[in-house]
Amino acid sequence: MHTNDRRTQLEGERLEDLPEFELRYLFDDGERPSSVTIYAPESLETTWLTADADVAVSLDELR
Numbered sequence: 001m002h003t004n005d006r007r008t009q010l011e012g013e014r015l016e017d018l019p020e021f022e023l024r025y026l027f028d029d030g031e032r033p034s035s036v037t038i039y040a041p042e043s044l045e046t047t048w049l050t051a052d053a054d055v056a057v058s059l060d061e062l063r
Contacts, residue, residue, distance in 0.1 A: 027053075 024041050027033035036056055039048040 022040065022042065023038050025036055025038045028035045028037075033053050035050050035052055037048050037050045
């Protein structure tokens with residue numbers, strides 16, 4: 001999808017049909033975190049996503 005494409009993400013799909021994910025997160029430092037790591041605790045694979053705290057965005061701010 002191109003950034004100029006006006007099509008909505010949910011077009012043609014119902015919200016109930018989208019996958020659900022049970023994810024957890026950890027900070028590298030509880031008092032002054034510099035990164036957050038998101039992972040699936042039940043996954044048999046070793047997979048995760050880490051972002052620098054300076055560029056991470058709260059889910060509330062995504063809309």
